[in-house]
Amino acid sequence: MTFEAFSIAEAILASAISAGTIYLIASVGECFTERAGVINLGLEGIMAMGAITSFLVTLAYGHLVAILSAALIGGLLGLLHAFLTVSLRLNQIAVGLAITWLGLGLSGFMGAPEVARDLLRALNPNVPSHLAELKQAPRLPDLRLGPLAETPIIGRAFFSQNVLVYAGVALAILLWFVLFKTKWGLSLRSVGENPALADSAGVNIYLVRYLAVMVGSALAGVAGAYLYIGYQPFWVEDLTRSRGFIALSLVILASWSPLRAIAAAYLFGGVEALQFRIPLRGFGAETPQLVMMLPYVITILTLIAISLASRGRIPAPAALGKPYSREE
Amino acid sequence: MDRGAEKSGHSPSPSPKVEMRGIVKRFPGVLANDNVDFTIYEGEVHALLGENGAGKTTLMNILYGIYTPDSGTIRVRGVPVKLRSPRDAIKLGIGMVHQDFRLIEAHTVVENVFLNHRELGFVPNWRSLESRLEELASNYGWKLNPRARVGGLSPGEKQQVELLKLLVRGADILLLDEPTSVLTPIETRMLFKTMRRMVEDGKSVVLITHKLSEALSVSDRITVMRRGRVVLTRPTSEVTIEELSIAMVGTQIEGVVSRARGEQGEKEPILKISNLSVMGDSGVLAVRDVNLTVYRGEILCIAGVSGNGQVELVEAITGLRKPLRGKIILNGLDIAGASPRRLFELGLSYIPPEGKKWGIVPELSIYENVALRVIRRQPYSRLGMIKWESIIKTAQRVVTEFRVDASSVKARAGSLSGGNVQRLILGRELTTSNPLLLVAAYPTKGLDIAATEQVKRILLGLRDEKVGILMVSEDLDEVLELSDRIAVMYGGRIVGVIKRSEASAEVLGSMMSRGVPVSAAA
């Protein structure tokens, strides 16, 4: 292999991991939510809200506060989702879509220069508010993990990324551990499989579902924050571009396992990386739109492939999407 | 099976573990438990015997805290208790295995058993729990892999998982609801051994069953329930099979007045079923080689304990389930595999079981429900355009003639009571077509007395108009009252067809509960 081929492979791999982390954080959270039997179609809007929050709060108080605020905003939207779907037992699809549109509208509004400027001034009067009009915030710095970062090909991809990339993997492992190795995880999974049975075994269904939705939503908020400060620190409307919905399909591809979600997310990160690489090689240099269709088309093809591979027996949590009530 | 051979033989100790007194439980339209007394002693297998709907499961659900009784007292080990939920029952050492397994198929055995268990640490030591399960299982001679997914287990193994769930929670009063209904004969024998083993350890077991032979072969005492009442409680060694069958199906069997038509001259067959086999949902043959003929102007009742293939048979006849093999001839035409709509056009009307769930669309109005079956037919529609006036006219006829109690035909069908739903379905089927054959599955189930009588009159009226009627019922009194002939189903087969005049408690009881054909039982 030539040197050039090496460096291309290195770059593609690095951007695959980088882009894949958006999907990873969101779909790991959604795995957690869906394992408790709730599907959160609000992911897209929550990500958008996380992104706009991270944009403004980074300028006001820096990265750490920004990430935490994005998680908080996500968690609050999750609370709204849980109240409507778990307590009021409203249709999860409708509620999720409403939250998505609310998040997209609100984030678009907040990101408009004049509004962003005022918001930034309100957040921290000491920061020059015109910064918000530039739509840019400092990117999360890369953390080079010592000599490992020098490893050929994989070094840049795995050992020279920002903190959220590492956190994504850590979160996947942590949530996998919680789901499959702890008492809570067992209770949570039972709620997603058979809430009536979990209820009779003394599991607090409402608490579990509220928490699962809120944790998943908080992570979607963080995924949005990563999308902005970790991946593309320039605000445009519709920054998320359906990535929340793609993350939802990745949960199916990962068959509801946070560990498998790592592979699924990086795979789609790769698709996104290619989408920017192919035009550089000539095809679609002028009009990259056809290449930009890739993630969407591949998502559909993935759904078909999953259906063929599982022969219609997709191992979804049995009570997914169904509101629970003690019928008396 | 040789009775009592495996039993410990010791007499029950005098102080009862559980004492239920004067239990009354009413459901809308049904008195499920009527002043029932029931006791459980230490170290006994107590069989609670009765037909379906006799109130056995209701009684045990009360003891398990699922239902609260309307009146009556429960004492556990001498202390009066109020059970508000299964959790209260479990705290008192009472555990129940339901007929339908309550397990999470996607989870492993050990996960199912220890779900939310009090001793479970935050990060449970699964290995030690697994070996604890293995030990417990081997104690009863079970070979169960704790790490296997429950979805892949046999019904017998699933039952063992259910029992383990109770045992690790310290249950010593075990209520088993029809535990053998899903088991093979070998698994059944194994379960009985387990039950004996459990009572040897001082536990008490209640076996809820409708099978005489089981009650006789494994229990120390037997209580028979019928229509919500206890009709007999006696040590197993002191009862005979004949006594039990009479107690189960009722002593007034000869007292039921038959409304049969009496002997007819020429008999004209309208439905002829030959060698029909049908697959059930679980992939086992539910109907095996059934041969049956229904004649015009008669009511043929299929009697039998539910779950013996009646529903599958009816679904095959009415086009809702594809038969595996065999012929179904309606009025000279083989209709096996035809669609429900086509069958309706050919003169087959159907009253589905659980009318509210299967027979109507609750969200639609009464007249739209009347339209359901006939919407593509003239005069109800032409060239794809619906003629609502003619449908509303028909709906109004249905409502008046069949006395559906509704404010108007525009009312939502879901707001009707069970009896009204049933009359609506009957009315729809009979008003919108001139049936040659009516198939009615449990047509009076869940109805109050007045509604039941109306449905019966409608059926008898049709019979007089020379319609052939195939009816499925669990209610033996009803069968005896309406039928001209009775076919008994057991284990997917028709074990015998007898004339109403030949029916007696002994014959029917033994056919229904043991599958013994009429010749052998007589």
Place this chain on the structure above:
Amino acid sequence: MQRRSTLNSLGLQVSFERRAEIGTRFSISVTLGMLILAFLVSGLIFQLLGFSAPQIYRSFFTTLTSAIMLEEVFRRSTPIILAAIGLCYSYRMGFWNIGAEGQLYLGMIAATGVVILQKAGIGLGEELLLPAVAAASMLAGGVWSLIPALLRIKFGANEIITTLMLNYTAILLADYLIHGPWKDPAGYGFAQTVAFPASSKFMIPGVSEAITYLMIVGVITALTYLVFRFTVFGFESRVLGLNIFASRYAGVPTASTLLRGVFISGALAGLAGLIVVSGLIGRMRPGASPGYGYHAIIASMLGGLYPPAVFMSSILFGMLLTGGDLLQAGIQMPKSGVEIIMALIFLATIVAEFVKRYRIRVLRLGRGVVA
């Protein structure tokens, strides 16, 4: 029927009792009440974000006060009405079609293609241009919508995800054509296609554009009402959406009914796309639709899938879009402000369903007793 949720730990129990009957008047007043609530909440949000709520409300009202404004409201309502009426066909069968936006874009693309062919001299001729673009846009929208329907029937693929993915695909396809092969060479470098000729527009002599559109969508709304009310297809599609078993018992042909209904949805969205490019903006440009296909989803739900009510809801949305433009020009309110209001209206619609169905009671509970 009673359903209960627990706040047991507080010794309270909230129970939701299902209402037996829902009266029409009650239902309408709940919806209107929730609608007002949605407006109040959005006003509150705008106030918090530094805009004057009364001024915003006034702007929406202004759209009804002059003939010119009303014309604009009706023009902008037209694609929403068409797509929303179309979506009713999908939703009453229980098919969650979120894809009207993409189907609308396909309609634009097909219509533009026909116009380009016509200008190149390949076509049916000037007098047949209108029927040709109408047929092409409806066919394209319809066929595009069949993809998720077939994926659902054949592979059980979730239609929400597939329709959304197809929306992006369609928008990107349109963008590609606009920037690439279909770019108007005489367009001074702007990314846009050639203009639609007058012969491709819906016109009734002596009637204004807005009224022409209103008449067209009025007829389609009325026809849809009749289809739902008086045809076997309309009845069977409703039964299919309500109860799979009952539809089998009643002999409804499941797959063909679903495909037919979804095709109509897509065709009407495609027609909406034609009206956008031939009438509202005159040619295909990037971002030609500000999300009419999404607005239509909310409008059809707000109207309870009842065509006349969907028509009215869509006009409300046209009003919001027009008012939004005014606000953007007047007080520099970002245009996504309108989207916030719409999202809150959708949320209100969902909650209204709950309020209609249940009566809420709070009970005090005794403790469980184990003596």
